[in-house]
Structures are given as C-alpha cells and as structure tokens.
Amino acid sequence: MDFNRILREPDAYWFCLLYSITFGGFVGLSSYLSIFFFDQYGLSRVDSGLTAAACALAGSFSRPVGGFLADRLGGLHVLSVLYPLIAVFLGAASLLAVFTVTLAVVFAGMTCLGMGNGVIFQVVPRRFRREIGAVSGLIGAAGGLGGFLLPSALGLFRDLTGTYATGFAIFAAACVLIVPVMTRFWRPSRSLDRS
Template sequence: MATAFWDRDKEGASAQSSAAPATSFWKAGHAPTLIAAFLYFDLAFMVWVLLGPLAPEISKTLGLTPAEKGLMVATPTLAGALLRVVNGLLVDRIGPKLSGAISQLIVIGGLFAAWFMGVNSFAGTLALGVILGFAGASFAIALPLASRWYPPEHQGKAMGLAGMGNSGTVLASLFAPMLAKAFGWNAVLGLACIPLSIVLVIYMVMAKDSPNQPAPRRLIDYFAPLKQGDAWWLMGFYAVTFGGFVGLAASLPIYFTDQFGLTPITAGYCTAACVFAGSLVRPMGGAMADRIGGVKALIAVYLVAALALAGVANAATLPAALGLFVLAMLALGTGNGAVFQLVPQRFQAEIGVMTGLVGMAGGVGGFYLASSLGLARQMTGSFAPGFLIFAGLAVAALVGIISVKRRWRATWSTGARI
C-alpha cells in the first residue's frame, strides 16, 4: 500500500497539468508527502506556542509584568511571521523538503541549547522566542510542500489537511503544563526535542518535492505579487483569521490564570479545548470553501468571530468565556482554511512566496493580539480593550471581503469556486 502511494508522483503531476476531469482527492496527489507535511507542521506548531502554556510558571520564576508576559508569548509569533518570508523564498529556490529539514534542525538545536544552558532572564525568553519563530515559519514550507502535488479543485482540502498541523498547539496546551509541574519548565524545552527528532526522521523518509517546482527567479521577482492589490487583501484577511487563532492560542493560558485564577494545568485544558476547535475545522473550512467559495465562507467567519470576541470582552464567568472562545476559534479556524483556498486560485505560480507573505501577515496579526492583551491588562487592569479592538478588525475584514467579492469572481478564472 505504501509503495502504491509512493508511486503516484507522475499521477499527481499529470493531475495538475491536465485539463482532464477531476479525480478523487486521494488519487490526485502524493499522500506520503501530505502526511509528512502535516506531521512537520503539527510538531513545529507545538513548540512555536510553547511559551504560552509555560508562561504562568516562567512569569513566577522570573517575576515578569503583564506586559512582559504578553511580549514574551508574542515574540515567537512575530519572529515566525518575518521568517515565513525567508522560508517562502527558500521554498522557491531550493525546494520545500530541504527548506523544512534546515528549519527543523535549527529549532531542535535551539531548544537543546536553551535546555542545556538554561533560560534565566526576560531577555533569554525573547532570544528563545526568536528561535521558536523558525518553528512558526514552517507554515511557509509545509503548505507549498503539500499544495504543489494537488490540482486547483483540491487545493482547499490539501491546504486544509496540511494546515491542520495547527493542532500542535493543542499538544502544547495539554502536556507542557503537566511536564513543567513534574520536571520544571526548563526541562520541557529539552523534552520537546525528542518528538521533534522523531518527526524529522519520518519527514526525510516520506516527503518528496513535487516535479512541478517553479524555476528559480531573481530575488526582486519574488516580491512582484506585492504590486497587486489582491495580495494585500489576502494578507489582511489572514492577519485576522490566523492572527486571531495563534494570538489566542499563545495568550489564553495567561488569560485563564489571571482572569479566573485557574492553575496552569487547568488553564492548559481550557486552552486546549479552544485550540482544538480551531484546528479541527481548518480542513473543513478548506473543503467548505471548495464547495461554496472562499468569499462566502469568509463573510460568515468574520461576522461570527467579531460577535464572539466582543462577547468575550464582557464575559463575567468562566463557562461564558470558554464557550465564546470556542465559537471564536471555530470561526477563525474555518477562515484559515478558506483564505488558503483562495491564495492558490489567484497566485498559483507564486504559491511559495505568497504562502510566506500571507503567513507573515497572519503572524503579525497574532503578535499584535498577544502583545496588546498584555498591554491592555497592565494599563487598564482588564483584557477587554484588546478583545474589542480585535473584534473591530474582524468587522473591517468583513467589509473588505464584501467589497472585493464581485471583482474577484469576475476576474479570476481557475475553474474553482471563488
């Protein structure tokens, strides 16, 4: 069976280039690569947000202020955002498989060094956050690695399944607080190297670059999409959907411990429930966008997210807040899949760099949300202003997607629903 999957290289390539009727999803691409992309993305996201679940313990040890806690958990998000552009360039120049291997080695080496030497200051947490940014930048590698094997009519499902690696944030929320209580939070950094190393071996065995790799271009050519307004729209839309998802994933352990006095382990369980909801629906969001169009899906996403985040700002009890966070994460996770159903419809030839650019915008949105929640808590004594402002950004995105939908449907002609 594995050999049969492995031998679908030519079938996947012809499915992309042929005008023949659409084949089933599992016959259209390269399943081992899709699985490898998911595993790489999943474990990378696990360590990308690792500082969030560990934040209550780190803060207690180092005596951090609310603003410092917010900046600590936001730093990996910003570093990952910027590094996604770098990875997008590498993907188009040396291929996604080699780019992914290099990134994984950097993260494993950085975590091992942090565990061996110890992290003893706020500056040290920021330095570690930059290293963890390489894990967050995996987004710009894993998605093109999977996407290039699949034709336009299956892009939403392929990108959604690979992107379901967002679920790695659930693993961090569930296990990091428990391991920190048992062994100390610094030991968690070393323990994380074990599953990362296992996945690296699996990745090297199973992943394979698509034969449809674009020819290398001049460095300046990679930024050509930024001259087109559609690129900025897609970046803005993802800054809200993914920015909201990852910003909440990193910040909720702090919110639950500070707002409701939960223990780090209980806060981790609550965070895991919210993050699991957003991760689970990402492939569903891609599949739904394949069926009804990414534009329709995003209109619903932004409306629900805005209402849920505004409700969180006024939630007085833990059950109310938890329910609204789950609703917000369901919407944002669906939106993540929907945006990346649209990206390859418009920028198939530049999918590597566009994945990096759009992913960067998502990371910037997450950095803003995580850091603004810490600042809001320190300046006003409440997280509410941070949630309300981000709800306003969701409303702005709703207005934006409505304003461009008619032009996109009239000018994009890929055969897939817009």
C-alpha cells in the same frame, strides 16, 4: 512572476490582511488564553494551559472544515460569514461573563478562526496559480506577524485599562470592519469565487 512583481499585486496584501486576522488571531489567542484564564478566572496554571490547548485544538481541527465549506460555497462568501461570527464570539468574550460562558464563546471563536485559515488557503491558489509558494510564504509571514501583535496588544490593553474586555472588543471590532472594507475597497484582479 518574480517576487517583486508579487509585492506589487494588491490581492497579495488583501490576503495578508485577512490571514493576519484569522491565523494571527488563532496563534495569538492560543498563546494568550492560558494567561487570560489564569488571571481572569483563577484557574490553576495546569488547568489554564489545558483549557487553552482545548481551544487551540478546536481551531486546528476546524481548519479542514473551512476549506471544505469554501470548496462548496465559495471562499470569499464563507469569509464574509466567518468574520462577523468571530466578532460575535469575541465580542461576547469581552463581556467577561462566568467562566463556562466565556469558555464556550472563546472555543467557538477559535473554531471560526481555524475555519478562516482553511478558507484563505482555498482562495489563494485561485488567484495565484503559478506563484502559490511565494505568495503562501508572504501570507504566512503576515499571519505570524498578526500572531505576535495580538497577544502584545491584548496585554497592553489589559495594562492600560485594567481589564481584558478592551482587547477582546477591539479585536472583535476589527473582525466586524474587515467585511465592509473588503467589500467596498477590494477589487480582485482575477475572478475569485464571489458566490
């Protein structure tokens, strides 16, 4: 299959959308959390960086767990659970509670985002067996774009509204909406594991 043909495959765009949320969310928050913790909670720059790094590590180390769960339970099924969980955790972060509560929900949200990254790359080879390299590159680019757009959007909403709550709430809403949109409109071209 040539690359132009891949670009005509609707499934490729669905995977791009899904990965732009999980990987884009992971990368975007990894780069933005140190600013958030410093500005919102008054942590020192060093402590903000270390706290953000701990959250990023949680997401990194949970990626294989997501792949493992996808192997056992079915990737699309696991994603249909992870996206609402991400929404709950990031929605809770939008409440801007005391630092320890916010840290706990952000840590949990980053863990779920990392798991989602692992799940997506369990599902992609089931759909694109012969084109995995080209499709992975396309999906990875979408994830990178999401990682660029999210911190920009979080900063923009912070400037417009004076609070970090708006950006977290909007990202949480996107995670809530993706499951019914995926269920309603996505018709995979080949049988994926809808168990």
